[in-house]
Amino acid sequence: MDPVRSVKIKGNTVPMKRRILVVEDEEKLRRVLELQLASAGFEVEKARTAEEALKVADRADLVLTDLRLPQMDGLELLAAIRRQNSQTPVIVMTAFGTIETAVAAMKTGATDFLLKPFSLDHLMTVVGKALEMRALRDENLQLREELGRRYAFDNIVGRSAPMQEVFATIMRVAPTRATVLLAGESGVGKDLIARAIHFHSPRRERPLVKINCTAIPENLMESELFGYEKGAFTGAMNSKPGKFEQADTGTVFLDEIGDVPASIQVKLLRVLQEREFERLGSNVTRHIDVRVVAATNQDLRAALEQGTFREDLYYRLNVVPMNIPPLRERKEDIPFLAQHFVTKLGPDTGNRVRDVTDAGIVKLMSYHWPGNVRELENVIERSLVMCSGERLDAADIKLEMAPRSRAQADQADRFLPDGLTLDQYEQDLIREALRRADGNKSQAARLLGLTRNALRYRLTQMGLES
Numbered sequence: 001m002d003p004v005r006s007v008k009i010k011g012n013t014v015p016m017k018r019r020i021l022v023v024e025d026e027e028k029l030r031r032v033l034e035l036q037l038a039s040a041g042f043e044v045e046k047a048r049t050a051e052e053a054l055k056v057a058d059r060a061d062l063v064l065t066d067l068r069l070p071q072m073d074g075l076e077l078l079a080a081i082r083r084q085n086s087q088t089p090v091i092v093m094t095a096f097g098t099i100e101t102a103v104a105a106m107k108t109g110a111t112d113f114l115l116k117p118f119s120l121d122h123l124m125t126v127v128g129k130a131l132e133m134r135a136l137r138d139e140n141l142q143l144r145e146e147l148g149r150r151y152a153f154d155n156i157v158g159r160s161a162p163m164q165e166v167f168a169t170i171m172r173v174a175p176t177r178a179t180v181l182l183a184g185e186s187g188v189g190k191d192l193i194a195r196a197i198h199f200h201s202p203r204r205e206r207p208l209v210k211i212n213c214t215a216i217p218e219n220l221m222e223s224e225l226f227g228y229e230k231g232a233f234t235g236a237m238n239s240k241p242g243k244f245e246q247a248d249t250g251t252v253f254l255d256e257i258g259d260v261p262a263s264i265q266v267k268l269l270r271v272l273q274e275r276e277f278e279r280l281g282s283n284v285t286r287h288i289d290v291r292v293v294a295a296t297n298q299d300l301r302a303a304l305e306q307g308t309f310r311e312d313l314y315y316r317l318n319v320v321p322m323n324i325p326p327l328r329e330r331k332e333d334i335p336f337l338a339q340h341f342v343t344k345l346g347p348d349t350g351n352r353v354r355d356v357t358d359a360g361i362v363k364l365m366s367y368h369w370p371g372n373v374r375e376l377e378n379v380i381e382r383s384l385v386m387c388s389g390e391r392l393d394a395a396d397i398k399l400e401m402a403p404r405s406r407a408q409a410d411q412a413d414r415f416l417p418d419g420l421t422l423d424q425y426e427q428d429l430i431r432e433a434l435r436r437a438d439g440n441k442s443q444a445a446r447l448l449g450l451t452r453n454a455l456r457y458r459l460t461q462m463g464l465e466s
């Protein structure tokens with residue numbers, strides 16, 4: 001447990017030492033405890049009696065008290081503290097042979113106890129654990145409080161710092177015509193953000209045209225994007241405007257921009273620079289007024305280095321870069337997203353679920369979310385169908401297909417799952433290992449019985465590492 005925590009004072013985050021109140025009548029022990037805690041980085045306050053302690057207990061982050069004290073004893077002190085403030089962790093110290101008093105103390109609301117004599121090492125473990133629990137409870141409290149405040153922008157949910165930054169950037173750039181480049185893994189919300197930019201712009205009444213650059217085969221791409229004239233190619237019976245023309249005075253959303261073939265990259269560059277193009281089979285230059293938002297789930301800089309993406313186009317696109325971190329890097333958004341999806345999807349599944357239990361949230365927060373918010377949405381939807389109560393609990397939440405136990409897997413089962421190739425199966429196993437290792441590659445490699453280099457090689461092949 002970090003002895004220093006951050007507190008907000010008038011909007012500024014200030015580091016502050018955690019304060020521990022030591023209540024011990026025996027001079028020598030008091031001194032030892034003080035030295036130990038102070039050298040661990042805590043601020044220590046001392047009291048010789050319970051009466052003295054009560055006067056300052058409310059400003060302590062943790063109270064460490066002896067049970068046998070001169071007048072009012074430790075148990076009474078504990079009870080008094082619980083009446084004052086139920087949250088402060090209180091650890092009681094008691095001598096061997098008086099375990100009953102320790103039990104009584106736990107019943108009165110002690111957080112933990114230490115049996116004398118105890119090692120300083122054990123003391124630190126118990127103190128750390130108590131503070132950790134306290135911090136968790138504070139966090140939950142804060143989360144609940146914030147739920148009542150602003151945690152979303154339109155339908156985009158996010159309380160984390162990077163998401164707050166995303167909201168601010170949307171507000172800042174929406175009124176302009178500046179080109180925006182959204183970068184982030186699949187499922188982080190790029191589509192949602194592109195829409196928000198359009199609908200907060202002066203173009204909101206005009207068309208928003210999405211072009212998925214992966215979905216269109218290369219030979220059809222030019223005509224899709226820029227249109228064609230009658231007779232431009234066999235089968236072109238009529239002329240047809242392309243997506244850019246359809247989006248005139250509106251916004252074009254170029255999704256998966258990293259997949260645009262080189263031949264089209266040149267033409268995009270011209271649209272971005274000059275706002276002009278020609279239809280296929282025509283020599284009439286057309287001028288348009290479009291705002292471009294592009295998105296990519298690849299690292300475009302790597303593509304630049306490999307020469308598969310034009311540098312000039314990259315700089316034209318990257319006027320306002322927005323990076324949306326994967327969900328596992330902003331886990332504090334998970335409780336809000338989960339609540340959002342329960343509220344949004346609940347009515348459709350026709351059940352009575354209103355929210356998620358603390359245990360449910362903990363389960364959701366400890367998962368790696370390779371598919372990001374999209375995967376979270378799917379998991380919640382699936383769980384809602386299974387849930388019969390009013391609150392989604394850990395047991396209702398199925399994160400993935402439960403792995404079959406080794407004993408159950410008979411010879412017939414020991415082959416590839418239906419419809420998977422060996423490569424896909426291997427990739428699944430690698431993803432699962434990464435998830436279990438919480439993204440730690442050395443640990444994932446160990447789980448798979450691979451060297452770190454062998455794993456890296458496979459990740460590169462999967463496009464997960466450059």
Ligand SMILES: Nc1ncnc2c1ncn2[C@@H]1O[C@H](COP(=O)(O)OP(=O)(O)O)[C@@H](O)[C@H]1O
Binds near residue numbers: 155188377
């Ligand atoms: N911050 C968010 N708040 C609410 N829903 C979100 C958020 N991010 C993503 N989603 C939802 O998750 C799904 C995937 O989002 P999408 O924008 O399509 O991701 P991407 O384009 O990055 O793959 C969509 O259903 C979207 O509504």
Ligand SMILES: [Mg+2]
Binds near residue numbers: 187190191255
């Ligand atoms: Mg998308």
